[in-house]
Amino acid sequence: MTISHAPRAGHHVVVVGAGGNIGSHLVPHLARLPDITRLTLVDPDRYVAHNLQNQAITVAAVGRSKVHVQATLARRINPGISVRAIAERVEDTPLGRLRGDVILACLDSRRSRQHVNEIAWHLGVPWIDAGVLREGMMARIDLYVPSLATPCLECRWDAPDYDALEQQYLCGTETVAIAGDTPSALGALAAAMQALECQQLLASTNAAGALAAGDQIVLAAAHHRHLRTAHRRNPHCRLADHSVWNVEPIELAPGDRTLGSLVDAVESRLETGTTFSLAIAGKHFVRKVLCPGCGGLQRLLRLSRTTAATGAACPQCRRPMVVTGFGVTEVLPASALGAPDRARLLRAIGLRDGEIVTVLTDSGRRHFELLLAPVSARAVAATPTAALQETA
Secondary structure, three states: OOOOOOOOOOOOEEEOOOOOHHHHHHHHHHHHOOOEEEEEEEEEOEOHHHHOOOOOOOHHOOOOOOOHHHHHHHHHOOOEEEEEEEEEOHHHHHHHHHOOEEEEEEEEEHHHHHHHHHHHHHOOOOOEHHHHEEEOOEEEEEEOOOOOOOOOOOOOOOOHHHHHHOOOOOEEOOOOOOOOOOHHHHHHHHHHHHHHHHHHHHHHOOOOOOOOOEEEEEEEOOOEEEEEEEEOOOOOOOOOOOOOOOOEEEEEEOOEEOOOOOEEEEEEEOOOOOOOEEEOOOOOOEEEEEOOOOOOOOEEEHHHHHHOOOOOOOOOOOOEEEEEEHHHHEEEEEEHHHHHHHEHHHHOOOOOOOOOOEEEEEEEEEEEEEOOOOHHHHHHHOOOOOOEEEEE
């Protein structure tokens, strides 16, 4: 399947892993492409001294947030570009903030790539994955274009890939290596391949030899060889539903951003009397925490990706409270929310601007994106020269 969509000026590109061995070389390329007017950069890390060996930075960057360093560089190259710098893990970022014309992934783990793959399919956004392998000096890119018929990342995974999900690789490599083991030039090669493919994708040229959805290109620099591989849709893929979400906006007034106001807004979109539950893809709701010291329970409502301690202290013995499996739920039935829960502020629960809320009913699912940022802030985000810097 080839790529075909209407060309338009002023493209928005999302870079996940924007500050690493590949990403630090990629961002300057993107800032120089004339059709890109917006960048969203996502990376939770700060530069450390050994990054000087294989990433495109100077000594002045050491100790600073990677996305803020790269955002500053992009604006220096192109003062007319709008940059949003998100200094957190992609797994924690609201899905709506990752919607662009294309997602470029420069990541160091299968788990993170798996998450980006799901994001891309939910949002219907093409994505280009890049990686390097020191052995053979290999750089690769993979192109994925979400649809029911096209292959996703997991369509070509087998048991060993899932077994290795928790293994992390250094600087986008796919081999265990010491820090700085991946040459800077290899990351630059992968970044150049990714930037050029991004340019072709955004131009919608469909030129002879252009990559199709599911294609992979590997350049083995040590042997001066290249390989192109095509993958097909796997009917047994774990991501069984390859459909793209239809996301509807829900905008709440600044003075009424409580869970109750969200529930009321959802009810207004459904048929009268419909019962429903709320869910957030990839996250769960913590409903209560336990004190391991005195056994005390504390009820709360908080959105989380982990079952780590929430930071709450036991009111009796002041020990940190912990989350147990019994205190976690993936769905939140609207009918079970009492007055105290409905009065909770969305930000106190952990629901942020751009979060996509899935509403489950007996007849199916609907998806709503929370629009909580002031209208002026959203307008600024689309205006050149703006740089919105965010932290986790």
